[in-house]
Amino acid sequence: MRTVDLSKTSLRELNHDLHRQSSGANExxxxxxxxxxxxxxxxxxxxxxxxDIRGSVGYYCAGMNKHATITVHGSAGPGVAExxxxxxxxxxxxxxxxxxxxxxxxxxxIEGNASSRCGVSMKGIDIVVKGNIGHMSAFMAQSGHLVVLxxxxxxxxxxxxxxxxFVRGSVKSLGTDCVEKEMRPEHHKELSELLAHAxxxxxxxxxxKRYGSARKLYTFNVDNADAY
Amino acid sequence: MSYQNPxxxxxxxxxxxxxxxxxxxxxxxxxxxxxxxxxxxRKVPHFDDLLxxxxxxxxxxxEGYREKCSTAVTLGTRYAKKPIELKIPITIAGMSFGAxxxxxxxxxxxxxxxxxxxxxxxxxxMTPEERGQSQTLVYQYLPSRxxxxxxxxxxxxxxxxxxxxxxKPGGGGMLLGQKISDRVADMRNLPKGIDQxxxxxxxxWTGPDDLEIKIxxxxxxxxxxxxxxxxxxxxxxxxxxxxxxxxxxxxxVLDGMQGGTAATQExxxxxxxxxxxxxxxxxVQALQDLNMHRKVQLIVSGGIRxxxxxxxxxxxxxxAVSIGIAALVALGDNDPKHEAEYxxxxxxxxxxxxxxxxxxxxxxxxQDPELMSRLDPVKAGxxxxxxxxxxxxxxxxxxxxxxxxxxxxxxxxxxxxxxxxVAAMARVPLAGTSWIPGHGTGGF
Numbered sequence: 140m141r142t143v144d145l146s147k148t149s150l151r152e153l154n155h156d157l158h159r160q161s162s163g164a165n166e167x168x169x170x171x172x173x174x175x176x177x178x179x180x181x182x183x184x185x186x187x188x189x190x191d192i193r194g195s196v197g198y199y200c201a202g203m204n205k206h207a208t209i210t211v212h213g214s215a216g217p218g219v220a221e222x223x224x225x226x227x228x229x230x231x232x233x234x235x236x237x238x239x240x241x242x243x244x245x246x247x248x249i250e251g252n253a254s255s256r257c258g259v260s261m262k263g264i265d266i267v268v269k270g271n272i273g274h275m276s277a278f279m280a281q282s283g284h285l286v287v288l289x290x291x292x293x294x295x296x297x298x299x300x301x302x303x304x305f306v307r308g309s310v311k312s313l314g315t316d317c318v319e320k321e322m323r324p325e326h327h328k329e330l331s332e333l334l335a336h337a338x339x340x341x342x343x344x345x346x347x348k349r350y351g352s353a354r355k356l357y358t359f360n361v362d363n364a365d366a367y
Numbered sequence: 368m369s370y371q372n373p374x375x376x377x378x379x380x381x382x383x384x385x386x387x388x389x390x391x392x393x394x395x396x397x398x399x400x401x402x403x404x405x406x407x408x409r410k411v412p413h414f415d416d417l418l419x420x421x422x423x424x425x426x427x428x429x430e431g432y433r434e435k436c437s438t439a440v441t442l443g444t445r446y447a448k449k450p451i452e453l454k455i456p457i458t459i460a461g462m463s464f465g466a467x468x469x470x471x472x473x474x475x476x477x478x479x480x481x482x483x484x485x486x487x488x489x490x491x492x493m494t495p496e497e498r499g500q501s502q503t504l505v506y507q508y509l510p511s512r513x514x515x516x517x518x519x520x521x522x523x524x525x526x527x528x529x530x531x532x533x534x535k536p537g538g539g540g541m542l543l544g545q546k547i548s549d550r551v552a553d554m555r556n557l558p559k560g561i562d563q564x565x566x567x568x569x570x571x572w573t574g575p576d577d578l579e580i581k582i583x584x585x586x587x588x589x590x591x592x593x594x595x596x597x598x599x600x601x602x603x604x605x606x607x608x609x610x611x612x613x614x615x616x617x618x619x620v621l622d623g624m625q626g627g628t629a630a631t632q633e634x635x636x637x638x639x640x641x642x643x644x645x646x647x648x649x650x651v652q653a654l655q656d657l658n659m660h661r662k663v664q665l666i667v668s669g670g671i672r673x674x675x676x677x678x679x680x681x682x683x684x685x686x687a688v689s690i691g692i693a694a695l696v697a698l699g700d701n702d703p704k705h706e707a708e709y710x711x712x713x714x715x716x717x718x719x720x721x722x723x724x725x726x727x728x729x730x731x732x733x734q735d736p737e738l739m740s741r742l743d744p745v746k747a748g749x750x751x752x753x754x755x756x757x758x759x760x761x762x763x764x765x766x767x768x769x770x771x772x773x774x775x776x777x778x779x780x781x782x783x784x785x786x787x788x789v790a791a792m793a794r795v796p797l798a799g800t801s802w803i804p805g806h807g808t809g810g811f
Binding site: 155160179183199202221223237242259260281282359 | 515541587
């Protein structure tokens, strides 16, 4: 395991060294200490390596991640795992706004709460939040899954496309064109697999409700103008 | 015998002109606003009302075809390890695959490469055709993030964070369902055939402090190799340029209201934003006030048509210009040879702007296989290269006449204005006077 102390090594050097693992990884396990809330820690990683960040990070940690398993042992600032392509990002604390924004693949697990706009414009990523999520989460969400074990704030899934939302707690309000949908057997199976992948045990899929697009705004119609 | 008034000539209202009346009827019939492509069509103060003061006794000219007049431009010298080197100060603006056909994108890449300049992706990601044919490719980072991925980010030669564009500053986009082919849908992670909204704001940052952090992230992902541009629509150019510089931009792209869009509301295009002429001097002023003029490069766009426009933009302080509509015309857009088909679509060559409908007879703004096949990317690329070369020769012609051996040696003192409005906006004297409206006596 290689340990990088961000109080002694520059962020640029850390990210550069992580990027070098793309061409034949020779160091499979990395530990980052003293992240000091820095922004853009472990961004653009493109190798099946493990990165453990000991402490809280600022904006965009693990942005555009591919293949790597990145764990933040602390909380994450805005835009954690933004535009993630694959791999896994795990936050042991809370996450700020825009967690998993525009993510295209991989799994983001947040042990605590996520703030507003969690999963905004998501494009294939799977997000599992064990706590609550804030308002306008899954805004314009295109595809992928957002699983929330706690409650969801206002305007969940506003202008949603084909992403699937599963919420166990309450939903303060649904956004435009987002509706509750039937939990059919395939959805229980899907959700069960997501929970297992995220390490969630002892939670029944029957305790969740499913939300998704009513698909009424997919083609512009002036009679729907009041919805905007 | 009764008296009869002599007849008067029927008089139409200047306020309710034919176009206005037709728009009222159209709105009443359809219940939806008019959506179209292109930029502002209304007449706005533009480069036409600027003239160059050629050399005479007080300045001497350079010999055409003999004395060198350089046109090379370097972009992204502030932070990027690998700045962009262009042979000419004219770049190709961002236009999406989706709005344009793959052949059209390929043709833009071919033409730009032949002329030694860059082309730019758009709101649909990077296609292999485009990357393959573009020696220098700028990758747009847009609010929708359609197709965004780190591999293409690293394949790009520069990254352009799009905050806004001149045709619709503050607005998002809409690609209507009829243009969403399987390939377009796949690149955007959306179902085929549905309208695709492009967001008006970025999903994971708001404001200049966040933008600074976003730029840092993109630099970290690309190991500080690529220049990072910030593109803004012309509205408050002084403050927006200053904030882009503060946020860490290497290059600022400033787009006026004549700049085109693939599709948005007519009311938006014609009534929001500023003409590019009104934007350049405040933008340059912001750079100068921050001691960043020529350190952060300024690219301006919106209504650039010929070498004179380029020269005038450079004289007002820009480092380069960008063209979109003019490039499409060079490829074959709105060509009168398709007049019968334009007529069938209820329009005429030169006025066709329903690019969002995907029925372009020229095969450029379409995803229809039959229409697309009409555009030969090799021949169209050649036409674009020819056009870019002509523009460059025109710039050089004017530069030499003004005594400049590099196009960046143009200065506002090379210009005068024919109208009060243009004199005030360009901050150059009214022709034949030393008066710069709003700026005291000015003077040479």
